[in-house]
Structures are given as structure tokens and as C-alpha cells.
Amino acid sequence: MTRSIVSGKRGRSKRRYRLLLSSLVQRPVSAPHQVFDLSLGHGIFRILSQRDFLWGLLAVCGVVAPIILIILIVVGAAVTSGYSHASDPISQLAAEGSPHPGWVSTGFITYGIMILGFGFLLYRSVREHRIAWLVLLFYVLHGVGFLLGGIFADDSRTAEAASTTSGILHNVWIIIGCSSFLGGMLVFAWLKRNDPVWWLIARIFIVFLIIILLTFIISQIPALAAAEGVLQRIYGVLSIILIEIAAIRLLITLKKRRVDSGEPLDL
Numbered sequence: 001m002t003r004s005i006v007s008g009k010r011g012r013s014k015r016r017y018r019l020l021l022s023s024l025v026q027r028p029v030s031a032p033h034q035v036f037d038l039s040l041g042h043g044i045f046r047i048l049s050q051r052d053f054l055w056g057l058l059a060v061c062g063v064v065a066p067i068i069l070i071i072l073i074v075v076g077a078a079v080t081s082g083y084s085h086a087s088d089p090i091s092q093l094a095a096e097g098s099p100h101p102g103w104v105s106t107g108f109i110t111y112g113i114m115i116l117g118f119g120f121l122l123y124r125s126v127r128e129h130r131i132a133w134l135v136l137l138f139y140v141l142h143g144v145g146f147l148l149g150g151i152f153a154d155d156s157r158t159a160e161a162a163s164t165t166s167g168i169l170h171n172v173w174i175i176i177g178c179s180s181f182l183g184g185m186l187v188f189a190w191l192k193r194n195d196p197v198w199w200l201i202a203r204i205f206i207v208f209l210i211i212i213l214l215t216f217i218i219s220q221i222p223a224l225a226a227a228e229g230v231l232q233r234i235y236g237v238l239s240i241i242l243i244e245i246a247a248i249r250l251l252i253t254l255k256k257r258r259v260d261s262g263e264p265l266d267l
Contacts, residue, residue: 060246062118066240072107081173091154108150116143126191145177174209
């Protein structure tokens with residue numbers, strides 16, 4: 001009698017273990033998006049379990065990345081004696097021989113990494129269009145351009161300074177990064193032009209992008225070198241406004257769709 005009871009308990013225990021193991025094995029196959037589901041937890045773990053947390057995080061990257069870059073540029077300029085925001089380009093803060101190059105270099109690298117994630121979010125929000133891949137391509141070039149622009153130092157603008165490989169690579173990648181931003185945002189605005197939520201924003205973007213392009217072209221004219229700093233900042237401020245508007249609009253859209261549907265979002 002005792003042996004039968006013990007064997008019965010062992011049998012039930014074995015069955016429970018087998019069911020547990022089978023659920024662990026089958027769950028990733030039957031529901032891959034729930035493998036790391038922590039919705040049964042509490043507090044922050046419940047938030048982290050939501051699939052749309054990733055999209056919100058990428059939108060926040062778009063909001064925060066330009067702010068970090070601006071702060072580091074301002075700090076770098078403040079600790080660099082003789083630097084002029086009106087006439088000196090931003091890259092001079094991280095050029096060869098600059099007293100504190102780390103501030104702006106860190107800003108370029110951080111911005112490049114974070115904007116890659118934001119670019120992927122922009123792509124996901126228009127992925128139903130056939131040319132949506134252009135948004136991703138342009139933003140990959142934009143992010144990588146600033147990332148490598150921060151790794152390679154610009155040449156000093158002093159009269160005796162000679163061109164270096166690092167300075168050439170810096171200028172090439174920064175130009176690629178800036179021009180790719182124009183391409184990526186223009187394609188994104190064009191694809192969003194008929195969206196009832198985005199139509200006005202898309203048209204504002206197109207106007208801003210035309211102004212930014214003209215500013216970028218004018219800044220390359222040697223005769224206007226004395227105003228290069230001002231032109232760069234006009235370009236930068238307008239670009240940042242576009243990024244911030246897009247990022248905040250996406251955050252609002254994510255929140256609204258989450259509240260309306262009550263389900264994890266799949267942009």
C-alpha cells in the first residue's frame with residue numbers, strides 16, 4: 001500500500017517535470033515573440049516585457065541623440081579658448097591639436113549609434129511602401145557617417161597644418177552623414193505625404209529640407225568660409241527640429257495605438 005502511494009507520487013512528479021520541459025521546448029516554436037515574455041512579473045519587468053517597448057526606446061533615441069550632441073558641442077566650445085561659433089566649424093572642436101577633442105568626438109559617435117536605431121524605427125513606420133528600404137539605407141549611412149566622423153579627427157585649420165588621412169576621412173564621412181540625412185528624411189516625408197496624421201508634417205519637412213540643402217551647398221563656397229560656423233548651425237538646427245518632430249510624433253502615435261488597441265505594437 002505504501003509502495004503504491006510512493007510510486008504514484010513519483011509518477012505524478014515525473015509527469016509534471018515532463019510537462020514543464022515540453023512547455024519550455026515548445027513555447028519558442030509556437031510563440032517566438034513570447035520567449036522573453038515577462039508579463040507575469042511586476043513593476044519595470046512588466047514594462048520591459050511589452051513588445052512596443054523597443055519601438056518606444058528607438059523613438060526616445062531620436063529625441064535624445066541630438067540633445068546629447070548639442071550639449072557636448074556647447075561644452076567643447078566652452079572649454080576651447082578662442083573658438084567662435086560664427087566662423088569656426090564644429091569639427092574644429094575635435095580636430096588634431098584641439099585641447100579637448102573628446103567632447104565633440106564622443107558627441108558624434110554617440111549620435112551616430114543612437115540615430116541608427118531611430119532610422120530603423122522610421123523605416124518600420126513606412127515599410128509597406130516599395131521604396132521604404134531607401135529610408136533605412138540613408139539612415140544607416142547617416143549614422144555610420146557621424147560615427148566614423150567622430151572616430152577620425154579633422155585637420156587643424158592653422159596655416160601650417162597639412163592634410164592628413166584622418167582629416168580627409170573625417171570630412172568624407174561627415175559629408176556622407178549630412179547628405180544621407182537629407183535623402184532619408186526626404187524619402188520618409190514623401191512616403192508620409194498622404195497619411196492623415198503626417199500630411200502637414202511631411203510638407204513642413206520638405207520645405208525645411210530644401211532650405212537645409214541650400215544652406216549645405218552655400219557652406220561649401222570658399223568665399224563664405226568666414227560664415228561657415230553660422231551656416232553649419234543653421235543646417236544643424238533645422239535638421240534637429242525635423243528629427244525631434246518625427247521622434248515625438250512617433251512616440252505619440254505609439255502611445256495612442258497602444259492605448260486604443262491594448263495590444264503590443266508591430267510597426
